[in-house]
Amino acid sequence: MAEPVRESAPAKLAPWRSIDDLAALVGAYCWLEHRLFELTGRWATEPADPGGTEAIPAEGRVWCAASSRRHGALAGRWAEHLPVRAGVDVTALVMAPEGPLAPALEELETNWAIGGFCLLVQSVLPWLDGVYAAHLDQASPVSEAPVVEVLVEARRAAAVETRGGQSLLQRLPGAVQPSRQLLHTFERALGGAGVLPAVRPS
Secondary structure (H helix, E strand, C coil): CCCCCCCCCCCCCCCCCHHHHHHHHHHHHHHHHHHHHHHHHHHHHCCCCCCCCCCCCCHHHHHHHHHHHHHHHHHHHHHHCCCCCCCCCCCHHCCCCCCCHHHHHHHHHHHHCCCHHHHHHHHHHHHHHHHHHHHHHCCCCCCCCCHHHHHHHHHHHHHHHHHHHHHHHHHHCCCCCCCCCHHHHHHHHHHHCCCCCCCCCC
């Protein structure tokens, strides 16, 4: 089984965050979960390639449909924790972090093939779990209590999703290997994104 991109846990978050920092972070989580909702939803409904050896099998489509529902629900949960304050445009907070992550996910979405599926399961989802774990490790139990609740829920969902995806990959015949270009793209994206979004250490 190929192991596309091995990433260490993201860097620690700054030990203190302002309300604006936390709002930007939650907005980025909301954006990312929504992008994964869109990506897996597209993969679940994309027409199959008749006779294609690289197409995701029917069982993978079922996994993608369930994954899409989970990410959509988490995007909604994060949206509930965006600040509602006078003069704050909530929708403007839901945005991609600066850097190569957004273009990398665009490229992954169009790679409707088993290699892209492998990359999502073995690299992107564990990386996202690491991002949430890093935040949870530094979260304030008082000022960030509602956010902590969603972080725990998100990590639980990521564990279930990753285990299911890995089990599916193990049952596929032959070696699964993303393209070299896609591997390189995500080595840059996951290595450069650090902790979402661009919340600067103080």
